Amino acid sequence: MSVEADNRTEQELIAAILGGQKHLYHALVRPVEKKIFMVVLAYVHNPSDAEDIVQEAFLDGYRHLATFRGEARFSTWITTIALNKARARMRRSSAHAEVSLDDAGDEDRAPAVSPALLRDWREIPSEALERNEVRTLIRQAVSELPESFRTVFVLRELEELSGEETAAALGISLALVKVRLHRARIQLQKSLAPALRSATEPHRKKRWPSWS
């Protein structure tokens, strides 16, 4: 989804905004606001905290637009600002031991998780997402990923940043991005393949709480 209301390139938009057409900042923000929200939500969990952080990040982005060098995409730059705010807020609000994202954490050293073993896979069409139950299963599985895996996963799969952009946004190596993405994907397959199959197979659809 990269439909832009304004076909000017990001660079041109930014130049115009800095040149005084301030209202064009809205056009710079709109195509990326949802992705940034998802990234932050994956990080902080609480939608209202995520919304605050996203607003602050875009406000800061505007205030400091002149310092944006254009080596990265605007969305990558805002992502970095937003993640810094999210981390600062988590440090303030919880007894959460501070985890450095620069290094491999415990979850990187833990033995690899094996995927769920299946004999066959019947494709689940996107229409299944019309059901709230299916969307909830997916959101839950993503939120249960270890934080460092989840952040990489969301940047790569949902924000569609490249491996290099993800590494730059998080200040970690490309190799670590690849390992975490791989592990996140396997872990999601492990939790979601069985759950989605039983939620979408017509004859196994549960109408009542399980009797077992």
Place this chain on the structure above:
Amino acid sequence: MELNCRHVWEFLSGYLDDTLDAAVREDVERHLAHCEVCSAILDSTRNILVLTADDRVFELPVGFSDRLHARLNELIGEDPTSPEKT
């Protein structure tokens, strides 16, 4: 090279992103051709990634965009060189 299932799982992400060396990719494909378990793992992973990335899964709170742009408007209406900082 003859790969076992565990090796193939290690290459799954690289296979999906098409970042494997040609020789490794061939080995993986040869394994997938006769291993229904790994094929199902690959298919399910790919399917799950498509579903997860769908815009419907993670929804914006109602009014999110309006509130964001209203706040931006407050700022854009101000003098942008104002030293006020969060």
